[in-house]
Amino acid sequence: MKKIDLPENVTADDVAAEAGVSRWTVNRAFKKAASISPATRDKVMAAAQSLGYVPDLRAAALASDRSNLVALLVDDFANPHKLVMMERLTRALRSRGWDTLLVNTLDRDDAGSAMLNASQRRVDATILIGIQFDDEVLKAAHKARRFKKLIIFARTSENPNTISIAVDxxxxxxxxxxxxxxxxxxxxxxxxxxxxxxxxxxxxxxxxxxxxxxxxxxxxxxxxxxxxxxxxxxxxxxxxxxxxxxxxxxxxxxxxxxxxxxxxxxxxxxxxxxxxxxxxxxxxxxxxxxxxxxxxxxxxxQPLTAMANYLVDVLESADTSDMDRTFMGSLVVRESA
Amino acid sequence: MKKIDLPENVTADDVAAEAGVSRWTVNRAFKKAASISPATRDKVMAAAQSLGYVPDLRAAALASDRSNLVALLVDDFANPHKLVMMERLTRALRSRGWDTLLVNTLDRDDAGSAMLNASQRRVDATILIGIQFDDEVLKAAHKARRFKKLIIFARTSENPNTISIAVDxxxxxxxxxxxxxxxxxxxxxxxxxxxxxxxxxxxxxxxxxxxxxxxxxxxxxxxxxxxxxxxxxxxxxxxxxxxxxxxxxxxxxxxxxxxxxxxxxxxxxxxxxxxxxxxxxxxxxxxxxxxxxxxxxxxxxQPLTAMANYLVDVLESADTSDMDRTFMGSLVVRESA
DNA sequence: ACGATTTTTGCACGCGCGTGCAAAAATATG
DNA sequence: CATATTTTTGCACGCGCGTGCAAAAATCGT
The missing domain is CATH 3.40.50.2300 (Response regulator)
Incomplete structure (x- = not known):
């Protein structure tokens, strides 16, 4: 068992050597639904722990063509509701294994370049929670199509190439x-x-x-x-x-x-x-x-939590058609009217 | 010149074939500071345009070990100031070529796992704009050290392993x-x-x-x-x-x-x-x-814009030591006091 | 126009992990 | 105990691009 001084950049190979198994077994240990015996998994995890190994999601995304990453395009930070939406969305996403790329749509004409930005990271989906995008942008997005899904959150859209998740x-x-x-x-x-x-x-x-x-x-x-x-x-x-x-x-x-x-x-x-x-x-x-x-x-x-959870359902579903959905919210009566 | 029907997953090789150059020339065309003649660059860009090519940043990050990605850890969405900070930070970052991973620190004990999350994406730096992290977490983060820099924004920190950018x-x-x-x-x-x-x-x-x-x-x-x-x-x-x-x-x-x-x-x-x-x-x-x-x-x-710009300076600088910095803000007198 | 210098281009190898299949090991069956 | 069945493990190849160096092309000087 060789020991190296510099513990930088620990890969699955290192863990494999430490645990006395093959690299593929190491990867399996980190996969939820994999056929691996509990004993070896424990052994691998122990080795990983001791070396400080963490799987590299860049490489995983590259190899599998699935990034578990979504881009969140936001164009209007003056509205406090954005903060609430971001919280609910990132909560639902992260607790179900998705990461979020936050893209600030800098100005009115930036939506297209923001989507390009997202597409360079090969996100699995792009979520729009802003408002300043028009048909041109949607068309361009659909054409570029480096992300499989374009979701419009908390806004109704009639565009056939988008999935709209909103209140009725x-x-x-x-x-x-x-x-x-x-x-x-x-x-x-x-x-x-x-x-x-x-x-x-x-x-x-x-x-x-x-x-x-x-x-x-x-x-x-x-x-x-x-x-x-x-x-x-x-x-x-x-x-x-x-x-x-x-x-x-x-x-x-x-x-x-x-x-x-x-x-x-x-x-x-x-x-x-x-x-x-x-x-x-x-x-x-x-x-x-x-x-x-x-x-x-x-x-x-608006029932934001339910909407956010449905969004993750959409991400995890294979087919793309007929995913639009509207939700019912409720009137909250206080004293202003 | 072969033509394929399905235009999905256009790579630099495809563009190279289309433009009649090598793949490496294609990559050079997309790099800011590269030695390439304007003529070939134009030729390549035209080919890329016509094929709808966009560089794959996953692969680039994997190969170069530099992701141009930072993680932004946020743990407190009730504070409206967070929205302002997020806007300023993402604006500064994106306009200078950096992408942002938004990580919602779900609850009080989640900071460590949130950092793990970020480290799996091999971000170049992690930025904390929350408050619920303690020395334990910072120590763990420093040990894992899959990101080169740990920046604490808008909060003073004495921890020697972090870079603190804050108002005095x-x-x-x-x-x-x-x-x-x-x-x-x-x-x-x-x-x-x-x-x-x-x-x-x-x-x-x-x-x-x-x-x-x-x-x-x-x-x-x-x-x-x-x-x-x-x-x-x-x-x-x-x-x-x-x-x-x-x-x-x-x-x-x-x-x-x-x-x-x-x-x-x-x-x-x-x-x-x-x-x-x-x-x-x-x-x-x-x-x-x-x-x-x-x-x-x-x-x-607080001079948030200056602070955000300095943060990007830090990201782009090679050395790590002595990067802490405090800024002076100004008292805004209105009518409440 | 010829060699010296500079600019531009091509390429082998590796980054770390997924996939699907085949071999090996463990378990069940008669 | 031998054989059939199931579970577990190993592996070749590829994902798309960066890096550093060497070859080729372009430019310069006289």
Whole structure:
């Protein structure tokens, strides 16, 4: 048994020599479902332990053409909900053996190059939790196709080459609209986020249509370029400054919580009005702050954990077709509306 | 020139054949600093483009033993500052050619296994932006040593095997303490985060010592187990309920903004007092919400972009010794104190 | 135009592990 | 105890690219 001084770069061969077996047996010991006797496995593991051996996943990925790695493309770090999604996703992924490559989509036109980045690592799938990607990008991604799956998380997509895992936006929005109506609000204003293909404006359209069908008139609506509380705050100040008593909206329905939080801040601190007595606010996502005593935001909660787990199911499934799926969330009623 | 129908898995060999050069010339064309004539490079790139070739970074990493990949270990997603740090870090890293593996440290005892995870991918460095790791973990990490560098970001560490990139906590805290004193506050209460080796309680100790040296008495202090606004909110409610008029703190100095925001919420909505008139609050980090009209939090801003860029410098430098560095930030005075 | 110098190109070998199959060992069967 | 069956182990080849060196081509000087 030779002993070398420098213990750097221990490979399966070294462990094999130490344990007195072949290299392949060593590899088997590290595989979950492998035919190996418990005795040898223990022997191998002991040797590995003593040498500090850890399998090299680069080589494994290269040899097997399966990396157990996914790329997570994020383009909008101003939205606190992103942090929640990242936590839930990485938790589900890691606890089931997947690693995550975090790719910051630096600016509006960077999505394509971000995907290229991911493809160079030969990830098994790319997950989009951002919003600023359009059909061009999706098409390019599909063409390059160095990753087998393109998953759009928490957004509905009609693109046939993607797998979309999201809440049922229409059902959710109808539930919100119904609640707004039943609580007796008469003059809602809808605050929407950026208009992109992926977002599809499904929520806004659904809300406006519902309201029109039930009351006969179409509510007003405004929009911002990003899901950023600051932008929401600014546009609310500007928009509401123009209204006089009667015409002023009695509730602002926001496409998500990031906008809702900015809206509440603006109502209170710029317009010096009360929430919900003067103007109510309703959001979407149920970010952690929504529950803080300061906001007590009425909002719609997505079942993120279930969605994340389903995402891993998708990763682990062999076939690609018909994987889209929508989930039902629930309205969380607090005091803002 | 042969043509194959299935364009899957295009390798450098395919491009070489298409361009009429050797495989090695193809690889050179994709390297920044390589001796290759512009003419051949163009020819190769055109061929690569037409075949949809993208270099395989797994193989490159395997062959060169350099992955251009770092692991980012995050253990505390409740702190909104994490989102900001992640954005700044991934931006700096990606724009300089580095990819990021996001590893969610699932629970308190998971740091070791998270590092193992990273080491299996043979990352070039591991970056810790969490707090729940202690000397045991660092020792284990140093022993395993499958990554060359262990960087602690935004936290001071005395461990000789790590590289710490952080704001000068003592100088920063002294600046805060001096400000508190000059503004005439008499009875501060310090709210600290979890006690770990990495955190080192440097801020708390510095503040208490400064105050003692200048006024003769030691301020009260309390602590929570995580940098979570909810926890801060709870403990503030409990603690302040016990005080009567005179003894009540006139300012609460928080170890970071996550705690400060929860503190403000609690003061206003649980104790029904005003900030800063009844109790002032001061934070650390300058998270985006600190600037919202609702909080207007006086806090200390870390130069995150400079720190992130320095981190990449460290990654790209060959030697390992004496890389620790502290940065100076600046006090951002708003209305909360 | 010829040799000296510089730039550009080609190549053998190895990085560490997976895969599928065949040989060997262990166990079961009559 | 001999043979059939099952479990366990060993191995050749390949995954796609880097590295360092030597050969070939291009450039320069006079």
């Amino acid at each position: 936006d229409q059902a959710a929005t109808r539930e919100i609209a119904r609640y707004v109506m039943e609580r007796g609000y008469k003059n809602p204003l809808y605050l929407a986020g950026p208009r992109t293909v992926s977002a599809h404006l499904l929520r806004k359209e659904t809300f406006l249509e519902f309201w029109k069908n039930h009351t006969g008139h179409v509510p007003g609506s405004i929009g911002v370029d990003a899901y950023d509380p600051i932008l929401a705050s600014d546009i609310i100040r500007q928009t509401l400054a123009g209204y006089q008593g009667q015409e002023r909206p009695d509730i602002i329905v926001c496409e998500n919580d990031a906008l809702a939080l900015g809206t509440i801040d603006s109502i209170r601190h710029h317009l010096h009005l009360r929430v919900p007595e003067d103007i109510a606010v309703i959001g979407f996502d149920d970010v952690p702050q929504a529950d803080s005593p300061n906001y007590r935001l009425t909002t719609y909660r | 906590d003592q100088a920063a805290t002294r600046e805060i303490a001096r400000y508190v004193m000059e503004r005439g506050y008499k009875n501060p209460l310090y709210l600290a985060g979890p006690r770990t080796v990495s955190a080192h309680l440097l801020r708390k100790e510095t503040f208490l010592e400064f105050w003692k040296n200048h006024t003769g008495h030691v301020p009260g202090s309390i602590g929570v187990d995580a940098y979570d606004p909810i926890l801060a909110s709870d403990i503030i409610r409990q603690t302040l309920a016990g005080y009567q008029g005179q003894e009540r703190p006139d300012i609460i100095v928080c170890e970071n903004d996550a705690l400060a925001l929860g503190t403000i919420d609690s003061i206003r909505h649980h104790l029904h007092l005003r900030v800063p008139e009844d109790i002032a609050v001061i934070g650390f980090d300058d998270v985006p919400q600190a600037d919202s009209p609702n909080y207007r939090l006086t806090t200390y801003r």
